[in-house]
Amino acid sequence: MQLETYVRENEARFLEELNAFLRIPSISTLPEHTPDVRRAAQYVAARLTEAGLENVEIIATEKHPLVYGDWLHAPGKPTVLCYGHYDVQPPDPLELWRTPPFEPTIRDGNLYARGSADDKGQMYMHIKAVESLRALHGGRLPLNVKFLIEGEEEVGGWSIAKYVPPHKEKLKADVALVSDTALYAEGIPTLCIGLRGLVYTEVECSGPARDLHSGLYGGAVPNAVYGLIEVLAKAKNADGVIQIPGIYDEVEAPAPAELESWKSLPFDEGEFLKKEVGSTQLTGEPGYSVLERTWARPTMEVHGIAGGFTAAGAKTVIPARATAKVSFRLTPKQDPDKVIAAFRDFLAANTPAGTKLELRVLSSGPAIVVNPNHPAIAVAARVFARALGRPTVFTRSGGSIPIVGDFATHLGIPTVLMGFGLPDDGLHSPNEKYNLKNYYTGILTIAEFFEEYGA
């Protein structure tokens, strides 16, 4: 039997297993979902065992567990370290979901659920690729595989970052494989060879010792919400250029050939604005294309802000406290620690009169770039091109997968970023979806990658 036939004949079960996985609300950032996160780890471990992986273990960490498994009976063949994450982002705002986020629902060939694309649906393809190969090869695989699946990707990946350095021998491999990215566009085989880094922080502003009556005190006392507004507004200009001194010092432009290749990618700003963004216009640094701005330029975003009275109606307080979530995306060569220091200095230099600012760093990781000439990347490009029937393109992503940098630093290996999502999958948004055809194609393509890389 051929791989393709096996995958096709097992589609219904592959979907059913993924649905069961998606029904577990493994939201890593919300403490009340800790038991669900653990349940998701157990689900992954059980499926790894069923697929024939050995030495499967749930590794306790200070927060959410890691799941490990391996199959190492192909001496002389390369070893692939498969990485993915079983945790998901919170689903809010809930009222914008057409169907419940943890009740997977199919509409128009797409599977709607939180985590369907990011990353449960994608990491599960690796397991099903292993299963398929073993089924066809009498329980054997064409190469060695190790799986390391984490439950903290959406909250900074602290535990896996801590686990990798002292376990170099255990995790030793020739290449890592990650499916947590998207096709450049439907039908275009895409290998991502660059990811931005991320520094995620909270800024808290305090003003008066308590909330004060704005009539009696207004005009003479600091306002914590306004103080936070003032300082954050100074951090970018109207064009989105970051105004924090030193922040662009280490930013390097991509190589001319890479920039040139991006120009040949199909991209329609009008469609992008209308179908994906939905605002009145696009924004950002003048002089850079959208791909450059999102793949190769640092950015600063405020993800949320809260302070004072925000219920319905009117309350006339001068708030004592306000908090914002602020992050920076980083380009290769930018040192996260230097960015944090620059932001800290900026806050200190721009603290509004009468207020105090506190900076808390929640996570940080550098950007990464992968050499497209590595043998595993070359095999992946060939297999991918054959699967979708057109040449593979090399892109970057503006997102961040900090573990890819850790694999490079501590294990000395590159990562094949072979994702099957689509740009409009709505990661981190309401109505996240994953295209079912891509799910099955992904299982097949990954199995073929294992086969040819092991040949």
Added chain:
Amino acid sequence: MQLETYVRENEARFLEELNAFLRIPSISTLPEHTPDVRRAAQYVAARLTEAGLENVEIIATEKHPLVYGDWLHAPGKPTVLCYGHYDVQPPDPLELWRTPPFEPTIRDGNLYARGSADDKGQMYMHIKAVESLRALHGGRLPLNVKFLIEGEEEVGGWSIAKYVPPHKEKLKADVALVSDTALYAEGIPTLCIGLRGLVYTEVECSGPARDLHSGLYGGAVPNAVYGLIEVLAKAKNADGVIQIPGIYDEVEAPAPAELESWKSLPFDEGEFLKKEVGSTQLTGEPGYSVLERTWARPTMEVHGIAGGFTAAGAKTVIPARATAKVSFRLTPKQDPDKVIAAFRDFLAANTPAGTKLELRVLSSGPAIVVNPNHPAIAVAARVFARALGRPTVFTRSGGSIPIVGDFATHLGIPTVLMGFGLPDDGLHSPNEKYNLKNYYTGILTIAEFFEEYGA
């Protein structure tokens, strides 16, 4: 029996009745407390009836009821329209209360509860003053009184503002009496002769059609939270001077004599900062004293802001929506409608790229000033001075009591603003309190005001 003796002998009951009133969480801005607001109205109506008021009625409105009652059997004598409000501000942040906001608790001679000073404890003095006089004068009063008590003061007073103009005959009076202000300082008899106006709004900013992944889209799309930050930051400079064109056009300085008298008031900036404000420094327009800044200058404050992800942990979204509560305090001569128009123009002229701004006006009312030479004010000043043993001072307040402007406009009467609160009562803040001695002194002083104004 003398008034003073009657009040002293009934202190325990006066406190008990007030406590029962304070236990009703009549938070007018929160829909879930609508039944409590109604209960508070019924409580007021019952106490008015017990005190001997006639024609007591609970007047239904589109939102919270008004309570009316009168005693009009002193022909040839003046009529006083007693106003107060039985609704309160929300108690949040709850965790900062030392004792529950709706469980009145005495500590160090102060009664701690939401509404103790603003305004339940103060409006209730009027009722007990009437009771005391009738008890001593065989069921008669030295003048005519009408009571009009509302339940929407903390949400803009829309219903009473609508009720007054068509009920001029019913509400006809020589002067209004309001106890919703504070002594300038403990022991200083104070009549407030000026109040700032208030325009209270919500500003909503929208950017992308849905929350977007900040890695994939960051750098090319607008952020609703940041857009709101940008536009609001432009509305004031670092000194707190409002930057909205035209906003100061109609602002007039107080008369030199009034300014001069403020200079003679005891005021210690260090104490004010340390005991009342608790921030690192005071702020506000250069060139004006704290009293000028809070009593006689317009201000803009952001009372609350919310948008994006604000729970614990990290979520990397570019928020689609954000909202802020923004108000302006106005000085005499400033037209609220002109201020609203100026703010609307400012928002339109400063809408950040890619965002949309929407302005919703929740309430508005002009500032007021009262002539200190009016006979009722003169009597009030004399009685007040005698009660506390030192000359009465004339002040303004930075707060707003919109109904006072309506009484002037539609009934053609001035208002005696005779309040017995203290500057550190914590109105709208956690641990709001009312000094019990002032409660009893207030009942006595108001009774004496009725007696002498009727003489």
